Amino acid sequence: MALETEAEAGSVTGGALAGLKVLDIATFVAAPFCGTILADFGADVIKIEQPKTGDSLRQFGTVTECGDSLVWLSESRNKKTVTLDLRQPAGADMFRRLVAQSDVVLENFRPGTLERWGLGFDALSEINPRLIMLRISAYGQTGPKREEPGFARIAHAFAGLSWLAGERDGPPVVPGSTSMADYISGMWGAIGVLTAVQARIVSGRGQFIDIGLYESVFRLLDEIAPAYAKYGSVRERMGADTVNVVPHSHYRTASGEWVALACTNDKMFERLAQVMGRRELVERFPTSAVRVEHRDEVNAIVADWVGGCTLRDVLERTREGGVPCAQIYSIREIFEDPQYEARGNLLRVDDPRVGELVVPAPVPRMSATPAQFRHAGRALGADNHEVYSTYLGLSDDELRSLAETGVI
CATH class of the missing domain: 3.30.1540.10 (formyl-coa transferase, domain 3)
Incomplete structure (x- = not known):
């Protein structure tokens, strides 16, 4: 089921977030998923990757015949893709020129990395005082663990979620998806970006948003914090049961499901x-x-x-x-269920590189400004010429020279 067209929905031309320019310099899922959400609703998201190698997400999961993974094709949809080496002076300069024209930067490097490159928030906000920067890291920008690495699995453990997952007498297990903290952090990130955009209307200035992967999970664990603080109770694993209600x-069932x-x-x-x-x-x-x-x-x-x-x-x-x-469904039952079909939750699209794809449809469902699917995740550097010629005014000769020197 295809998404509604603009004419059918009576939507704002280009989507609700049309005109919002976003630079996505992050990797894997967390901060980039924020960009995916924004792009689904019309933001102009430019995905910036390392030349030659690109984002590791391209090789994460099932790799398709085009050389990129299904995760990449799904989660990098609707983004323009360019290559740029931020560690080279020429690359950093080009990035600054893009920042001067942009609204949002998404990043998830270890704290201090961008500062060492001269591209931290303070430096970039001098170029563009209206800039909003989303910063997602394992433990946030402050605290004794700020420089430690981490992925979603680590966040689940540190946030207390893994402790709760599993049977009563068994070991802690993976709480569903190993990437859940990444996706949740991207959602919190989108809330933060849109909140900052609204605040900028009043103040005229941007700000940075600081999210630790573990915080995104910990915030969702209902009463475990107040229950421990007030009564000293430590919730243990309960398998499929729930702490306060039965059944x-x-x-x-008798038929085995x-x-x-x-x-x-x-x-x-x-x-x-x-x-x-x-x-x-x-x-x-x-x-x-x-x-x-x-x-x-x-x-x-x-x-x-x-x-x-x-x-x-x-x-x-x-x-x-x-x-x-x-x-309790597996993905097989999901594909067969009429509710999923009626709601269009499985979005069927054609990609010029791999043919038909089925990807999760965007959320939330908007009555007047619905999300729009424009394309799946694109090839490495597919939009170099368009972006750099349009936004930075670079000529074909300049682009060739930058490619030869590894800047792009």
């Missing part, structure tokens, strides 16, 4: 008891507190009921009874 877990079932309050449990034909359970376990106290017993009752039904029976009965329940 709120995963259960296996797994379902997720959520009873977050007493009303939902009353509905579930009705669906199960066990009204007496409401009197035995009337409140969340009582059900949590008898967690194993309640879970066993629900597991026994689900285990005696086929997947179809469980889904039909819970749907009719108003109980939140869903099959």
